[in-house]
Amino acid sequence: MMLPPALAAPPGDPVAGREKADTERCLECHGAAGEGQGFSNGADGKFAKLGGQYPAYIVKQIQDFRSGKRKHEFMKMMATGISDADLADIAAYFATLPALAGTPRAASATAPDAMAHPAARQLYAQGDPARKLPACIACHGEGGKGVAGVAPVIGGQGQRYLEQQLQDWRNGSRNNSAGGVMNQLAAPLTDAEIESLARYVSEM
Ligand code: HEC
Ligand code: HEC
Structure with missing residues (x-):
């Protein structure tokens, strides 16, 4: 390619x-x-x-x-x-460093729950046809590992950073994705969806 x-x-x-x-x-x-x-x-x-x-x-x-x-x-x-x-x-x-590794989980924290954040899981894997929202996985891949030349790694990225970026894409203060693709994608997301997606993706 x-x-x-x-x-x-x-x-x-x-x-x-x-x-x-x-x-x-x-x-x-x-x-x-x-x-x-x-x-x-x-x-x-x-x-x-x-x-x-x-x-x-x-x-x-x-x-x-x-x-x-x-x-x-x-x-x-x-x-x-x-x-x-x-x-x-x-x-x-x-x-050359391990992929976005490094936020050490607090010893007291429970292991990431595969069933957590059902709404975010669904958006990530399937999108929302009713709102013409494509699935995140189509570009950011399985586990948020990204696809070289297509989209960055987001799995394991910091939760607050992810949340901020999604808000910035939605309100247009970040608008540097080719063709404005991330702005179009984030536009219909609710605050709750952004929060939930940020949490879900940060725990991948
Ligand atoms: C059509 C492909 C495509 C889809 C679908 C897509 N993205 Fe993206 N995304 C991109 C590209 C390309 C970038 C990098 C833009 C740039 O050059 O800055 C990006 C960047 C991001 C970033 C910023 C990463 C960083 O390190 O700053 C976040 C967060 C993100 N996407 C989340 C999502 C979420 C959540 C979804 C699903 C709701 C999604 N993306 C769906 C292509 C896509
Ligand atoms: C004082 C702290 C600080 C220093 C020093 C710093 N950065 Fe940053 N960097 C940030 C912050 C904060 C952001 C997030 C900006 C935003 O919210 O858009 C960022 C974002 C980035 C991003 C975008 C990441 C992404 O996922 O989209 C890259 C790449 C980056 N920095 C590279 C560098 C490089 C290379 C240097 C050294 C030349 C550097 N930074 C020095 C604070 C810093």
Whole structure:
């Protein structure tokens, strides 16, 4: 399959990338293992986990932060501060890490319940034909592992981050998906559905 140019990441050097992610301060917020750090690695965290994310997706987001297609003051500054060569290496480093792993479950937490969040499960796997909502799984795949060149990994991403992104897609403050696909998808979702989807996907 031919990938659209924006999604075909240039090859990078993950060893150099580890070093650069450290000196460029990415690890301060995104974590040495790409797991999201400190505050972000808890229920309130809104810093994305990057470990195991597709490098082409990381590259696209940084380009979008730079150009202002995706709006975030701080990430714009970080994105503008690195060269394309550094970016390729940093993206390659995060890609070598285990997929969005890392939010350690509290010892007291119960194991994820496969039957939890029935409404979110249904939306994820089947969509909602009545509202012409396609299933998330069609693009984000089984277990939210994403599909290279199609859609990012979302399974295991931080719950609050996911919730924020879905709200941003719905209200249009994030609008950098090709053809506005995520805006159209999120538009009909209710607050309860967003909350439930964020929880369900974060526990994949
Ligand atoms: C002070 C904290 C901080 C630092 C340092 C930082 N980031 Fe971020 N990053 C964030 C936050 C917060 C977001 C979420 C922005 C949003 O809500 O849209 C983010 C989002 C991202 C995303 C988008 C993730 C996704 O799943 O869409 C990428 C990629 C990223 N950062 C890469 C980097 C890189 C590379 C560096 C180093 C050059 C870096 N960040 C440094 C806080 C930080
Ligand atoms: C037609 C394909 C498609 C479908 C169906 C789809 N998505 Fe997406 N989604 C994408 C693409 C492409 C992106 C990345 C957009 C970009 O370039 O920033 C994305 C991004 C996201 C993000 C942001 C990830 C991040 O790291 O910031 C979330 C959250 C998300 N989708 C959730 C969902 C949910 C929940 C559903 C089902 C209700 C869904 N998506 C259905 C294609 C799809």
